[in-house]
Amino acid sequence: MSLIFFDFARRNLQRNLFRSLLAVVGIVIGVLAISTLGILGNSLTLSVTESLSTVGDSLTVIPHSGAGSQFGGATAQEKISERQVQDLRRVAGTNPVIPLYSTADRIEVGTQKGVISIYAMDPDDMPQLVTVEKGIYVRGNGGILAGTRAAEEFKLKVGSQVRFANGDTQRVVGILEERGIGFDIQPDFALIVPSRWYEDRNEVKGYDQVIIKVHNVDEVDALEKAIDERFNRRETVLDTFSSKEILSSIQDVFGQISTFTTAIGGISLVVAGISILNVMMMSVTERTKEIGILRSVGTLRNEVRKIFIYEALMLGLIGSVLGGLLSFGGGYLISLLILQTTEYLFDPTSLSSIALGMGFGIGTALLSGLYPAWKASNLNPIEALRFE
Amino acid sequence: METVTATEGADPVLLRFEEVSKVYPLPAGDVIALDRVSLTVERGEFIAIMGPSGSGKTTLLNLIGCLDVPSSGRLVINSRDVAELSDDELTFLRRDTIGFIFQHFNLIPLLSVLENVEYPLILKCRDRAGCGQTPQMALRAAGLDDERLYTHKPNELSGGQQQRVAIARALVNDPSLLLCDEPTGNLDQKTGKAIMDLLTEMNRNGKTIIMVTHDLGVAGYATRQIQIVDGRIMEDTG
Ligand SMILES: Nc1ncnc2c1ncn2[C@@H]1O[C@H](COP(=O)(O)OP(=O)(O)OP(=O)(O)O)[C@@H](O)[C@H]1O
Ligand SMILES: [Mg+2]
Numbered sequence A: 001m002s003l004i005f006f007d008f009a010r011r012n013l014q015r016n017l018f019r020s021l022l023a024v025v026g027i028v029i030g031v032l033a034i035s036t037l038g039i040l041g042n043s044l045t046l047s048v049t050e051s052l053s054t055v056g057d058s059l060t061v062i063p064h065s066g067a068g069s070q071f072g073g074a075t076a077q078e079k080i081s082e083r084q085v086q087d088l089r090r091v092a093g094t095n096p097v098i099p100l101y102s103t104a105d106r107i108e109v110g111t112q113k114g115v116i117s118i119y120a121m122d123p124d125d126m127p128q129l130v131t132v133e134k135g136i137y138v139r140g141n142g143g144i145l146a147g148t149r150a151a152e153e154f155k156l157k158v159g160s161q162v163r164f165a166n167g168d169t170q171r172v173v174g175i176l177e178e179r180g181i182g183f184d185i186q187p188d189f190a191l192i193v194p195s196r197w198y199e200d201r202n203e204v205k206g207y208d209q210v211i212i213k214v215h216n217v218d219e220v221d222a223l224e225k226a227i228d229e230r231f232n233r234r235e236t237v238l239d240t241f242s243s244k245e246i247l248s249s250i251q252d253v254f255g256q257i258s259t260f261t262t263a264i265g266g267i268s269l270v271v272a273g274i275s276i277l278n279v280m281m282m283s284v285t286e287r288t289k290e291i292g293i294l295r296s297v298g299t300l301r302n303e304v305r306k307i308f309i310y311e312a313l314m315l316g317l318i319g320s321v322l323g324g325l326l327s328f329g330g331g332y333l334i335s336l337l338i339l340q341t342t343e344y345l346f347d348p349t350s351l352s353s354i355a356l357g358m359g360f361g362i363g364t365a366l367l368s369g370l371y372p373a374w375k376a377s378n379l380n381p382i383e384a385l386r387f388e
Numbered sequence B: 001m002e003t004v005t006a007t008e009g010a011d012p013v014l015l016r017f018e019e020v021s022k023v024y025p026l027p028a029g030d031v032i033a034l035d036r037v038s039l040t041v042e043r044g045e046f047i048a049i050m051g052p053s054g055s056g057k058t059t060l061l062n063l064i065g066c067l068d069v070p071s072s073g074r075l076v077i078n079s080r081d082v083a084e085l086s087d088d089e090l091t092f093l094r095r096d097t098i099g100f101i102f103q104h105f106n107l108i109p110l111l112s113v114l115e116n117v118e119y120p121l122i123l124k125c126r127d128r129a130g131c132g133q134t135p136q137m138a139l140r141a142a143g144l145d146d147e148r149l150y151t152h153k154p155n156e157l158s159g160g161q162q163q164r165v166a167i168a169r170a171l172v173n174d175p176s177l178l179l180c181d182e183p184t185g186n187l188d189q190k191t192g193k194a195i196m197d198l199l200t201e202m203n204r205n206g207k208t209i210i211m212v213t214h215d216l217g218v219a220g221y222a223t224r225q226i227q228i229v230d231g232r233i234m235e236d237t238g
Helices: A002-015 A017-055 A082-092 A148-154 A195-201 A217-231 A243-286 A288-296 A301-339 A348-377 A381-386 B057-064 B087-097 B113-125 B135-141 B147-151 B159-171 B189-204
Strands: A058-063 A097-109 A112-121 A132-135 A144-146 A161-164 A169-176 A190-194 A209-213 A238-242 B013-024 B031-042 B046-050 B072-077 B098-101 B177-181 B208-212 B224-229 B232-236
Touching: A002 A017, A002 A301, A017 A243, A017 A301, A017 A348, A058 A217, A082 A097, A082 A209, A082 A217, A097 A195, A112 A148, A112 A195, A144 A148, A148 A169, A190 A195, A217 A238, A238 A243, A243 A288, A243 A301, A243 A348, A288 A301, A288 A381, A301 A348, A301 B087, B013 B057, B031 B057, B031 B208, B031 B232, B046 B057, B046 B189, B057 B177, B057 B208, B087 B098, B087 B113, B098 B159, B113 B135, B113 B147, B113 B159, B135 B147, B135 B159, B159 B189, B177 B189, B189 B208
Parallel strands: A112 A190, A144 A169, B046 B208, B046 B224, B098 B177, B177 B208
Antiparallel strands: A058 A209, A058 A238, A097 A112, A097 A161, A097 A209, A132 A169, A144 A190, A161 A169, B013 B031, B013 B072, B224 B232
C-alpha cells in the first residue's frame, strides 16, 4: 500500500535529480563533519589515555608556589627540603619516593650548542622512571642518559661527550626509550644526570619535585590525602598531582573539544536541513496541481503527507549512508594527519560517532520534511486543482 | 467508511441540494459562485449542466464530487449530510463511489498511462488482485486498446487519448456516479462523439452521469438539461 507513495517520492527525486543531489550533498557534508570530528576527538582521548596508562600511576609532589612553576621549573623559589622528602618517604610507606632536580642548561655537543632540560636524580632511582634502550644505566657519578628527542636534536650516541655551561663534561652512557607525554617528567626532551654530580656543581636549596610511584592505583587518593594532612595543615606547602587527575582533566578538555567540533558539524547539518526544507517547499509549490489531482481521485491527507516525508527520509538516508561511508575515509585521513595513527578508527566509540552523525543526518532531513509535508497535505483540493 | 455507501440502491435519490450557496471570499469582495441552489438527482440520471462561463458549473460539480463543501445550505449525498463528514470520509466517498473526468484531463505526469489508471484502484483495494477490475479492463472500456501506449507517460499521448485515460481512471473503481467537466471540450468532433457514445453506454449500464458542457449537441446526449446563470438554476428539464 505505502509502496506506491514510496514510489512517488522516489520518482519525484529522480525527476529533480540535480536538486535532490544538492540536498544530499548538504546532508553528506553535515554527517561527515560530525562523524569525522567525533572520530578525531575520540582518537585524541584514546591515545592520551593509552600513553598515560603505560606510564603507570604516579603522584607528583611540588612546592606550593603559585602558578608559574607547576612542574617544578627552574624559576621556582620554593624547594622541597631533605627533611620533607624523609617525611614523604614515611607517608608513602613501601611506595618508592624519587626526589629530583629539574632545570635547564646550555650544552655543547661537538660544535652544536643549545639549551636542554635536565633532570638530576639518584642513579638508583633512574630505572624507576625511565628505560634505557641503547647503552646502560648510570652507575655512581659517571655518565648521563639522554632522551630520544634530545638525542636526535644533538645527534647524541652512546659515548658522545656533552659539555655543560660551566665547562664540565659528561659522557652519554645510555639513550632512553621514547616514553611519550608523561605527567611526571618529560624525559624524551631531556638529559638525566646523577644528583650527586649536580649537587656538587650547583648551589641547591632543595628538590624541585618529588615523584612517588604508586603500586596500587587505588591508593593514590588516600596517599594524596595523607600528604595533604601531613604538610598542608596550617598553610599549603606542597601541591600534589596524580596522573589520574591530570588524565581526567585532559579528558574533560577533549570532551569539550569534541562537543565543540560536533556543534560545528551540527551547524552544517542545520544548513543542510534548510536546503532540504527549501527543496521540499519548491517541490510542494511545483506539484500543487498534482497534489490536487491526487486528492481529487481519493488520496487521503495522511497519504499525501507520507509522500513528502518519504522524500525527505530518502534524501536523509542516502545522504547519511554516503556521509557515513565517507566518514571512514575522513576519519582515517584526519587521524593520520593529526595523530599519526589510525589505530583508533575502528574503536566502538569512533564507530558510535559515525552512527551519531548518521542519526543526526536522518533526523535533520525528517525534521525538514515535516513542514512541507504538512503544508502539502493541507492544500485545499479545489485551490490545488486550479493552480497552474 | 463503508457506511457511507451502504444505503446505495435503497433510496432512489442520489443527492439533494437544499438552498446551497457557495461564496468565495476575495479581497476585492465576495464572489457568490452558487446562490441558494436546490436540486435533486436520482440514481441513473444523465444530466447536462449548461451556462455561460463563470456561472458556477464547475463549482456545482466540485460540491457534488465532495471536493468542496457548501458555504451555507444542506448538501446530502447518499443520505449523508456532507457537512457532517470529515475530510477523510469525504476522501473515501470520492475514492469509492465517484469518478471524476476533468476538463484538462488532470493525469499524473509522474505515472505511466497504466499506473494512472491503476492508482485509484490501489488506493481503494490496497491489494491489486482483490478488486476484480483491472486497469487494462478500464482502459479497454474507455476505448484505448493499443497496449503499447500503456507504458507511455501521459504527455506523450494525444488529447483524445489522454481523455480516454482520464475516463478509464474515472471508471476503474466502478463508481456509481460519474462527474464530467466538459469531457469533449478539447476534442475534435469525431473523438467527441466517440466519448459521448461511451458515456451513454455507461449510463445505460446504470451509472449516474453529471456532465458540464457548453455544447448543445453534447448536451443532447443527456436525459435532463440544467441551465445555470450567475449561480442560479434558470431552467431544469427534469
Ligand atoms: N477557488 C475560487 N476562488 C475564488 N473564486 C472562485 C473560485 N472558484 C470559482 N470562483 C469564481 O466563482 C465563479 C464560478 O466559477 P466556476 O468555475 O464554477 O464557473 P464555470 O461555470 O465553471 O465557468 P467556466 O465555464 O468558465 O468553466 C466565477 O466567478 C469564479 O471566478
Ligand atoms: Mg468550469
